[in-house]
Amino acid sequence: MAKNITSRDKDYAQWYLDIVKEAKLAEHSPVRGCMVIRPNGFALWENMKSVLDGMFKDTGHENAYFPLFIPKSFLSKEAQHVEGFAKECAVITHSRLASTEDGVEVDPTSKLEEELIVRPTSETIIWDTYKNWIQSYRDLPILINQWANVVRWEMRTRLFLRTMEFLWQEGHTAHATKQEAVDETIQMLNVYRDFVENYMAVPVITGVKTESERFAGAEDTYCIEALMQDGKALQAGTSHFLGQNFAKAFDVTFQDKDSTVKHVWATSWGVSTRLIGGLIMTHSDDDGLVLPPKLAPVQVVIVPIWKNDEQKAAVTEYGDKLLQELKSAGIRVRFDDRDNYKPGWKFNQYEVEGVPVRITIGPRDVENNKAEVARRDTKTKELSERTEILAKVTNLLEEIQSNLFETAKSRREAMTHTVDTYEEFKQVLEEKGGFIYAHWDGTPETEEKVKTETKATIRCIPLEGDKTPGTCMVTGNPSAQRVIFAKAY
């Protein structure tokens, strides 16, 4: 039925690309590694953004905007930070073009005195700014978020999952005490978990990154990790406790109540359009995109059927009333009464685009006061009394939302394994994939060895669950608790 979509069994990577294309979410742009986000994809992003933005405001944050360009010298102030991002920065060297016979070329006389970096993230320019805003403990905390685009010069890209330019939000906060900053880091991690699980219906594990996976410049990086249908992990969001690293690098100090001058404590946290990739890979099937009702740009579509003008008039009137009824109940509904596409074509189109609920109405329904209600997740449909439609649809949207989450969660459980030996580890990784809980001695060397030999990395040291100590599966040295290994996107 879905003739343009490769099945997941056959080629998972191609299936993903087909979904993105057929659901009209995004496409490759003329610029290598960058994408055009199409209206369907952007509407989804706008819904995600709107929910998250509300959550940020509810936890006391304000939005602001900092420049796209960062003076080169700023980036070199925090040693770890430079090292982390140096290899993937776009650099602006000139400010002008000059006309030539064939078009234009860079005007060599316009070379910049200090080159500008297109932000890969904004810590540096933000901390340079905060320095001027903070003198006293009375100026703290500063709780700011910005919605922006950033650029990281990646070698290999994939639509939504890794592009050279992407959209995201980055929160940057400054605090008087370490505890307050740590609390903020954890609070935002929980905000992300709440959003991803309760709105995106994607189950996640919260954890701490190991040293090698940590954000450049952070003391601790907390993360939410999701598991995709193909058994690979996806980092869905990160929240960093930055300690006093940036405060020291940018000399951000305040005079405390006790009159002494101290460096401030910092956090930063972000999620990006990558979440859309995670959403697709968690719920969609071989027939197309599947969207959770809470974020779907269109939650319900009404498809009419008629053969002649007389039927058209009756069905349209019936449909319009239904449209108004659902709309006034706050449901995002579309009545697709276009006459230039066939009903069958529309069924397939909305299925591919992932609309959670479809209502079909034809002459027979008008006559009998009924309608056919179909759900996208299970692909089942049933005839409903006209008077019961609103209640049924409202109920169905909630049911689909929780069904998607539960299905994803059971799939994750089924793909989560616990191993005790390295042999067993390799075997499970090879044959099953998924999350693998194993003991690790805590050293970067062991982590690196596993990565080189198996391509699996430590996704996180989970915050919840079993904390029993043991011995490292590779070296036999003591291990504080099991950590999660997986191959990752």
Place this chain on the structure above:
RNA sequence: CGGGAUGUGGCUCAGCCCGGUAGAGCACUCGCAUGGGGUGCGAGGGGUCGCAGGUUCAAAUCCUGUCAUCCCGACCA
């Protein structure tokens, strides 16, 4: 930056080996029929064959150069 491949209507590609007036499918436009799961039939519009040079009476096709893109590997939210 190493290894492999490809550039031909909007898209996917055939044609190239063996030079002879540019093709198919999909998409698009128009008409008629159709309409409860991608509808059928008919008519039509649209291409500097990546770019530059060369060989030839004649180049999408042969030769040289060049540019671009894609896939695989080293880096990553």
